[in-house]
Amino acid sequence: MDARHKAGHDELRMMHQDPTKKLAPIRHDWSRAELRALFELPFSELIFRAQAVHRAHFNPREVQISTLISIKTGGCPEDCAYCPQSARYHTGVRVEKLMQAETVVAEARAAKAAGASRFCMGAAWREPKERDLDAVCAMVTGVKALGLETCATLGMLTQGQARRLREAGLDFYNHNLDTSPDYYGAIITTRDYKDRLDTLAHVRDAGIAVCCGGIIGMGEDVEDRIGLIAVLANLPTHPESVPINMLVRVEGTPLASQRPLDPLDFVRMIAVARIAMPCSMVRLSAGREDMSDETQALCFLAGANSIFYGPKLLTTANPTRDRDMRLLDKLGLTPMG
Ligand code: SF4
DSSP states (O other): OOHHHHHHHHHHHHHHGGGGGGGOOOSSSHHHHHHHHHHTSSSHHHHHHHHHHHHHHTTTTTTEEEEEEEEESSOOOOTTTTTTBBBBBBOOOOOOOOOOHHHHHHHHHHHHTTOOOOEEEEEEOOSSHHHHHHHHHHHHHHHTTTTTTEEEEOOOOOHHHHHHHHTTOOEEEEEOSSSSSHHHHHOOSSSSSSHHHHHHHHHHTTOOOEEOOEEEOOSSSSSHHHHHHHHHHHSOOSSEEEEEEOOOOOSTTTTTTTTOHHHHHHHHHHHHHHSSTSEEEEEEEETTTGOOOOHHOOOOOTTTEEESSSSEEEEOOOOHHHHHHHHHHHHHHHHHO
16 A cells, blocks of 8 residues: 555554544645545545535535625736736737626615625735725625625735725635646646735735635646645634635636636535535635536535526526526525525
8 A cells, every 4th residue: 555545444453443533523624645645545435535525614504605796807917827817918808997896786786686695706916906905995885785785806905905894794715726847837836825814914904804715626636626625724813714715717728728626626626625624605706607506515415505696607607596596406505594
């Protein structure tokens, strides 16, 4: 037996000897070897363990429904290789300026009526300018007044900007780490990993909950997936939301011809995220449009408990509301209040 398989085997043996280990307490000291051992568990053991952790912390019949809209689209100066909104790639995304606050609040009202409990606003910026932040703060206050949880993703923030958003009523800030520190430079060159971590620290210091995850299927290997989860799970506080995206291969981006990801590898990523961050909402995000009902069902079984709802995720397609409702219905899942 080689060392990697031995680590997986030992993990399995410990689980059987000590059933409480299945419930995985909140930890911030995950080693790469431990995470690797999880990835290497036989599939059914991994899912079983993820499901046990999930049931210890959540009602397994509930799924949180969030809605995401693009409040400012395209023309971004960054070079994220997966992103159709980068001004560097010819993807056919039409550049649209920042939406009016009243329009955004009207969209939020409609999303609430359709069952959303959280409303996320995304802007394609490297970082917001001060005058843009005034407008976003007005949107946040308006959406919050509807009784929805508010979330924004606006790029890098200073400490002062994070505080202003908090004062306006922002509950969550999304800022993904995307991949491992080692692979980051292959995907983005216009900023570095530390920039991301700095913004996450500003958000946390301002009292805003963190939404942070990544994308898989970008040509990274399992070690990079382990690396991403190691960073997320070893933050001083786990992100409250962990979106796990499957790469959407958009024509015109550098990753357009990437090899499709094996859906079971995606499910494994969800399961390891669930085990390593037991109390976080693990969110099925981009890529659901191309997933079968069966893959999504496995993701829920592996501990995913949040989805984005609505026909579009910023600029890429998302399953229609009808398809989502049918799927949740078939699986006996209900929207979280
Ligand atoms: S992912 Fe965000 S920062 Fe990167 S190019 Fe797209 S909009 Fe810009």
